[in-house]
Amino acid sequence: MNAMAPITSAPAAAMSEAVFALTLALLLLAPLAFAGIALINTGLGRSRSAAQAMLGNLALGAVAVIVFALVGASFAGTLGTSEAAFHVAGKTWGVLGRGPFLMHGLGSATPQAQLALLFEFMAVAMAAIIPWGSGADRWRLAAGIASAAVLAGIVFPLAANWIWGGGWLAQLGANFGLGAGFLDAGGAATVHALGGLSALALVWIAGPRRGKFPREGLSTAMPGHNAVYVLFGCLLALVGWLTWNAAGAVIWLHAPLAALPGTAINTLLSAAAALAATFAVTRFRFGKPDASLCANGWLAGLVTSTACAALATPAEAIFAGAVAGFFTPLLVEVLELAISIDDPSGAIAVHGASGLWGLLAAGFFAPQAGQLTAQLVGIAALLGLILPLVYLLFALLNRVVAFRVDPDGERIGMDLHELGGGAYPEFVIHRDESYR
Amino acid sequence: MKYAGLLVMPAGFFLTLAALLLFPDPTRRLAFVVCSLVVEAMGLAVAVRGHMPARGANRP
Numbered sequence: 001m002n003a004m005a006p007i008t009s010a011p012a013a014a015m016s017e018a019v020f021a022l023t024l025a026l027l028l029l030a031p032l033a034f035a036g037i038a039l040i041n042t043g044l045g046r047s048r049s050a051a052q053a054m055l056g057n058l059a060l061g062a063v064a065v066i067v068f069a070l071v072g073a074s075f076a077g078t079l080g081t082s083e084a085a086f087h088v089a090g091k092t093w094g095v096l097g098r099g100p101f102l103m104h105g106l107g108s109a110t111p112q113a114q115l116a117l118l119f120e121f122m123a124v125a126m127a128a129i130i131p132w133g134s135g136a137d138r139w140r141l142a143a144g145i146a147s148a149a150v151l152a153g154i155v156f157p158l159a160a161n162w163i164w165g166g167g168w169l170a171q172l173g174a175n176f177g178l179g180a181g182f183l184d185a186g187g188a189a190t191v192h193a194l195g196g197l198s199a200l201a202l203v204w205i206a207g208p209r210r211g212k213f214p215r216e217g218l219s220t221a222m223p224g225h226n227a228v229y230v231l232f233g234c235l236l237a238l239v240g241w242l243t244w245n246a247a248g249a250v251i252w253l254h255a256p257l258a259a260l261p262g263t264a265i266n267t268l269l270s271a272a273a274a275l276a277a278t279f280a281v282t283r284f285r286f287g288k289p290d291a292s293l294c295a296n297g298w299l300a301g302l303v304t305s306t307a308c309a310a311l312a313t314p315a316e317a318i319f320a321g322a323v324a325g326f327f328t329p330l331l332v333e334v335l336e337l338a339i340s341i342d343d344p345s346g347a348i349a350v351h352g353a354s355g356l357w358g359l360l361a362a363g364f365f366a367p368q369a370g371q372l373t374a375q376l377v378g379i380a381a382l383l384g385l386i387l388p389l390v391y392l393l394f395a396l397l398n399r400v401v402a403f404r405v406d407p408d409g410e411r412i413g414m415d416l417h418e419l420g421g422g423a424y425p426e427f428v429i430h431r432d433e434s435y436r
Numbered sequence: 437m438k439y440a441g442l443l444v445m446p447a448g449f450f451l452t453l454a455a456l457l458l459f460p461d462p463t464r465r466l467a468f469v470v471c472s473l474v475v476e477a478m479g480l481a482v483a484v485r486g487h488m489p490a491r492g493a494n495r496p
Contacts (some may be wrong), residue, residue, distance in 0.1 A: 115450050177455055202488040204438075213489060340488050370462060376469045377452055384449025384476045388442045 015435045019250065019257060020111045026247040027115065030122045033240025034061060037126065038396055040299065041133030043229030044292060044345045048413025049137045050225065050423035056144050057129045063145050064128035064152035065121050072124065075157035077165035078117045079109050085168075091175045094167040096158065115251050120160055122244070123191045124152045129197025131202045133345025135403070137209050137222075138200065138410055141418050143403040151198060151392050159190045159386060164252060169381060172374045179371030182378035186241075186248040186306030188355040193382050194390075196352020199343065201391040206403045208342030210410050219336055222344070227291045234298045241302045242267050249310035259310065266309040266317035269301065273318040274325030281329050296332060296346045298324040300354040307358030310363040320361040324354045329350025356382065373381040438486025444479030448472045 015023075038057035045053045068076075077083055077097015084096040106114065128139055128148035135144065162169040163184050173181035184190060213219050229371035245267045255263070278297025282290040303320035308320055331349040335341040341348065356379055363375030394403075409417035418423060451472035459465040 172456075177462075204483075205488060339484055341484075373462065373466045373469055376466070376473060377456065380449050380452040380469065380473055380476060383446045383473070383480065384447075384452070387480075388445050391442055 015111045015115075020115065022257065023115050023247050023250045024118070025431050026243040026250075027118050027122065029243040030119075030240050030247065031039040031073060032236050033244055034122070034126055034129070036235070036237025036240055037129055037133075039229045039233030039236065040295065041129065041136065041225040041345050043233060044133060044224035046222070046413065047225035047424055048415055048422060049428060050415065051149030051421070052141060052414035052418050053132070053136055054423070055419065056132050056139075056141055057368050059141065060128045060132055060144050060148040061125035061291060064124045064148045064156075067152040068121060068124045069103060069150045069275035070158070071101065071153050072157040072160075073117060073120070074101045075154075076120060076160040077167070078120060078160070079103060079105060079113055080165075081135070083161075083166060083401075092171070093167075094161070094171065097161045097165050097167075110207055112251065115247075116164065118248060120164070123160070123187045124156050126187070127156050127191045127195045127198075128152055130192070130347050130351050131199040134199035134343045134347045135202050135206055136344040137414060138404055139206055140401070140405050141414075143401045144399070146401045147198075147202070147394060147403075151194075151390075154393065155198075155386065155390055156190065156194065156391075159194055162381070163190055163378070169374075169378050171369075172377060173368075177370055178374035178377070179368035180374075181362075183311065183366060183371070183377070184307060185252045185310045186245045186357065188303065188307035188358045188362075189378060189382055192303045192306060192351040192355030193359070193379075194348070194386060196348050196355055197382065197387045198390050198394075199345075200341075200352060201387065201394045202403070203341055203343055203348070204391065205394050205398050206338065209344075210407060212342045212415050213340050219340070219342075224292050224344070227295075230292055230295045234295050237267070237299060237302060238271060241271070241305065245306060245309045248306070249257055253310055262314075263310045266312055266314060267305040269314055269317040270305035270309065270324075271298050271301035272300060273321035274304065274328070277322045277325030278329050284314055285329070285333075290329070290424060292346075293329040293332065296350050297328050300324040300328040300350045302353040303351055304358035304361065307355070308362040308365055311362050316361070316365045320358065320365075323361075324357055327357075328354060438483050441479045441481070441486055444482060445476050448474075448476030448479060451475055487492030 042050055042053040075097050077099050080097045080099025082098045083094040086093040128151050132144055161167040169182035172178040211220055242264045246260045246263050249263045275298045278294050279289045282293050301324050304320050304324040326347050331353055332346050359375050363372035452469050453469035456463050
């Protein structure tokens, strides 16, 4: 049995006060997912950049929510009643919200709209910090903040409007009979795929860390500096994800309260299956399980669950998580060794690839006819439109605010270079062998 | 080459839109959407190939 009944694209009935209170409480715990990602981003970087990494998580999230409040929320169209749209072949293609700026009228909005807006605030902060871990040890704080502003002001609102704000992807069901339209209850597309693809664009533009890919031999191993941060971040992220997926099911799929335990169980199962798969793969590949790759696997399972936890049966959730956990360490390895992509946090594989896989899996698991096609159309929009758009915006931004720190700053570490002090002042700084 | 790949990807996306408009039959529509994703994947592969840094390089 699915976690919830078949989804309709019809407007939901008015929300009761009990459902409103529960969903609000769930959303107030969702920042634990943000905290988990922040710890993982920091732990997978080097010790000499730890303070800059953690401050960057906070600063990027802060700037993202401010920019989203100023302009992004208007374009997302959550509070608005009008939509900029094309009319092609007798169909309406909503592309951009035209809501009030600065969230004017928030107090008089419906409870559903207010919760949806709160969810989007959490989502935009999360989407903004996902690429930060990929740029660890070389991405300047100012450039990270500028990129967060671009994501929160332009890219995220576009995606949120198309998927959650009644835009053309949400209307695929009504316009073309494709299931219930593109489904993304937890932000697998708007948060994770967007964040992962942004990480790919960033890594392309900023390039690898110095010494990562020497002229001869394999790439240099640059392990994260604190596995405990990373693994504790995984535990924090689980709590955040449980609340995030449950709240998303209520807000975006209009799920009844009876469906929420199933959604939470599927979230847990997906993460557990992914961890088990990654554990087995790394044990087989390297002779011993790899802690940071297992953390990546766990997170990949959680990311996969954001798309399909509310739609899948427990067995399907285990399958989806296991697939994510099996392929994530392999993809991390391919990205680094075969195509020379230096992604310290693994965000491209964990958030990008697993987010896209989760969206595809949701198409297989959803009961409606045509849902798979709707999910594929959404994936095509993310890959074919959002990724080139992010790349273009980041490349232009790089000309204004240089993404990459100068070589001296990279050598002494981002903490000393950008903040004037390290995260661990009592540590003895030793010579880095990768600079030979 | 990297820009060529990034231009092929939107081309694949517009094929997806064409599939929605041109094929009312669900099976043909699904097949065409899958083909458009293959085009996007080819564009992504070209972009990835174009962005691969030379060994020993630290900047793109």
